[in-house]
Amino acid sequence: MTFDLASRLAARHADHLYRKRPLLEAPQGPEVVVDGKPVLAFSSNDYLGLANHPEVIRAMQQGAERWGVGGGASHLVIGHSTPHHALEEALADFTGRPRALLFSTGYMANLAAVTALVGQGDTVLEDRLNHASLLDAGLLSGARFSRYLHNDADSLAKRLEKATGDTLVVTDGVFSMDGDLADLPALCAAAKARDAWVMVDDAHGFGPLGGTGGGIVEHFGLGIDDVPVLVGTLGKAFGTAGAFVAGSDELIETLIQFARPYIYTTSQPPAVACASLKSLELLRGESWRRDHLNRLIARFRQGASDIGLTLMDSPTPIQPILVGSSERAMRLSALLRERGILVGAIRPPTVPAGSARLRITLTAAHSEAQVERLLDILAECWNRLAQEPFENA
Numbered sequence: 001m002t003f004d005l006a007s008r009l010a011a012r013h014a015d016h017l018y019r020k021r022p023l024l025e026a027p028q029g030p031e032v033v034v035d036g037k038p039v040l041a042f043s044s045n046d047y048l049g050l051a052n053h054p055e056v057i058r059a060m061q062q063g064a065e066r067w068g069v070g071g072g073a074s075h076l077v078i079g080h081s082t083p084h085h086a087l088e089e090a091l092a093d094f095t096g097r098p099r100a101l102l103f104s105t106g107y108m109a110n111l112a113a114v115t116a117l118v119g120q121g122d123t124v125l126e127d128r129l130n131h132a133s134l135l136d137a138g139l140l141s142g143a144r145f146s147r148y149l150h151n152d153a154d155s156l157a158k159r160l161e162k163a164t165g166d167t168l169v170v171t172d173g174v175f176s177m178d179g180d181l182a183d184l185p186a187l188c189a190a191a192k193a194r195d196a197w198v199m200v201d202d203a204h205g206f207g208p209l210g211g212t213g214g215g216i217v218e219h220f221g222l223g224i225d226d227v228p229v230l231v232g233t234l235g236k237a238f239g240t241a242g243a244f245v246a247g248s249d250e251l252i253e254t255l256i257q258f259a260r261p262y263i264y265t266t267s268q269p270p271a272v273a274c275a276s277l278k279s280l281e282l283l284r285g286e287s288w289r290r291d292h293l294n295r296l297i298a299r300f301r302q303g304a305s306d307i308g309l310t311l312m313d314s315p316t317p318i319q320p321i322l323v324g325s326s327e328r329a330m331r332l333s334a335l336l337r338e339r340g341i342l343v344g345a346i347r348p349p350t351v352p353a354g355s356a357r358l359r360i361t362l363t364a365a366h367s368e369a370q371v372e373r374l375l376d377i378l379a380e381c382w383n384r385l386a387q388e389p390f391e392n393a
């Protein structure tokens with residue numbers, strides 16, 4: 001029989017890898033209703049708490065009144081409207097680059113940038129822990145594709161020696177499942193020495209990182225010569241939807257001419273661009289959200305290490321707790337859930353085998369009291385887990 005889906009699904013269950021979608025019955029925020037139950041959630045990427053901000057909501061409402069609902073066509077036909085254009089100009093200004101190009105999702109921005117820049121005869125080198133969309137982009141490009149050891153400039157340099165054609169080095173800015181920062185100064189130096197270009201996907205850095213929320217390049221003080229291709233997404237700290245690539249005029253024109261995931265898709269609703277313009281204004285102008293978030297991160301790390309949990313080397317709102325087996329990660333997340341705390345259990349293939357974890361994310365919308373509650377309940381559940389026998393522990 002072809003298409004034996006039932007046995008594939010059964011195997012997924014047996015491996016503790018079966019995924020279910022929790023049903024969110026409230027707007028994003030710390031206290032939500034999920035699958036009919038109130039929970040305190042530490043699992044969204046809404047790092048600055050803007051997804052349900054009244055001013056952002058208002059901007060989207062007014063945008064819909066002024067510009068209607070649908071994008072109507074692709075950007076190159078008649079879907080590129082005034083709010084899209086204004087947002088691109090604001091994002092160029094924000095990133096300090098000549099231009100920015102708006103996409104409907106980060107996944108598409110990554111596919112677009114990599115496939116427009118490299119192809120057969122070229123080379124694309126990626127961090128092993130890059131986001132799936134970057135790895136998919138590398139494969140789709142048709143370029144020679146190789147992955148270097150996580151955050152390891154020496155491993156990159158060895159691969160650069162063998163590179164042919166135009167060479168693109170691609171890395172997450174903040175690694176989405178570990179929360180650590182790319183060692184950009186070293187990676188960029190290695191790339192420059194071989195005339196390779198660096199592309200950074202800073203989906204999780206824009207907003208939380210840098211003095212004005214400018215992400216990892218602002219954090220390290222790097223410019224367009226170090227990172228010619230800079231990607232950001234709007235569905236995380238911006239609290240809206242979409243993504244952008246920022247760079248030179250030539251880069252942006254190249255994407256407009258050659259990037260199929262840009263050309264062959266409908267533009268995002270203009271009202272979403274209106275909302276993103278407002279959240280960009282809040283993100284740049286109101287630094288108290290970043291300050292509060294940084295205090296929560298410091299408190300969480302202190303408290304978690306007091307409990308004896310294994311944290312990762314993360315200065316960001318992504319604070320994974322390493323558990324090991326998928327089964328134990330699922331069990332710990334279930335214990336937390338019974339006590340009203342929702343955190344994501346991240347399992348292979350999203351992370352390497354044996355490194356299943358709870359992915360705790362903090363946001364500026366959380367209070368200190370909510371972080372204390374998380375720590376208290378984590379301590380209780382962690383002790384409980386230690387007393388339970390496990391086959392693959």
Ligand SMILES: *Cc1c(COP(=O)(O)O)cnc(C)c1O
Nearest residue numbers: 105106107131176201203233235
């Ligand atoms: C979420 C994410 C993306 C995808 O962005 P979407 O706008 O959600 O499609 C790309 N890269 C990284 C590192 C991400 O975390």
